[in-house]
Amino acid sequence: MAAKQVLVIVGDASETIDTMYPYYRLIEAGFQPVVAAPEKRRYQMVLHEIKPGWTITKEWEGYSIEADIAFKDVNPSDYVGIFFSGGRAPEYIRYDEDLVRITKYFFAENKPIASVCHGVEIPAYADCVRGRKMATVPKCQFDLEICGGTFVNEPCVIDGNLVSGRTYHDSGHFVAPWIELLLQAAG
Template sequence: MARLLLIAGDFVEDYEIMVPFQALQAMGHEVDAVCPDKREGDRIRTAIHDFEGDQTYTEKPGHDFSLNATFAEISSDDYDGLVIPGGRAPEYLRLDERVLEVVRHFFDHEKPVAAICHGAQLLAAAVSLEGRRVSAYPACAPEVFLAGGDYAEIALDQAIVSGKLVTAPAWPAHPAWLARFHELL
């Protein structure tokens, strides 16, 4: 099976880190979860984003998530695929050149990448999305367009594949998103 890198940070969306981390392991993949400036065993805070009929999602405290690898010690060459969860973490992770270099590595080497929800913010900051159909949380559509991508407005529980990239709008898409990513691997 594949060795995967999952990159996250404080206030990553709870379901979008917990579910992929566990589900991909259950599929037989090895998943290393990292965060810049944190070490294996450190915890990151998560937030739960829910859809309750308001104009945007609501946010509640989530669970703490324990990292199982150290960002400063990883080499992108050692991984077969990349997972980018959403939440608020991509908003500030995209300001870290080290993170952008990791994302670029997977695109430059045509390795599978799975991004969900606000993960598109990190994609748009790292690479050109020209020629790609990309789904994301709808509030990220402008960033997809500005990065040259074709924003795919799909159902909340669906995913879309564009080359080696699989994206989805939010955590209700986990079954479709993770299945498509697994197929790419």
């Protein structure tokens, strides 16, 4: 039997640890992560950290990742769940009409969804956070709240089918509950 597929949403400047920790945890749990992006090509990820003494995020080049599929080619019904990675990519890719279509599908179908850091910008833009509680990095609190969501400053926030964390530092808190939802959905 083939592994159940889960979408991992990325673009250039997706955060490396935000992306890779859930990617490998999906494989460990018996799922097939499918990297989706604006185009089917290699994407450059980054590392983000607020260094001691800094008040803003410093960015370094991280690993790269190959997209398995372009947003336009995604049939969301082929996937058991979706993950919105963080980094700067969501700020740019959220305007992609096919990504909006995909995002709306997962929320409408109540499938397992996870988001970390700036990943919130995608469901917020797609008008899917209204009335939902989510964790995100504090600098994205405005994006969440202006779109009708409620910011919760915790390492793991579970609101029905939606699991979220603030940054990759929270991965050990929010990824396992999301995978549990995926396991339940996969039957």
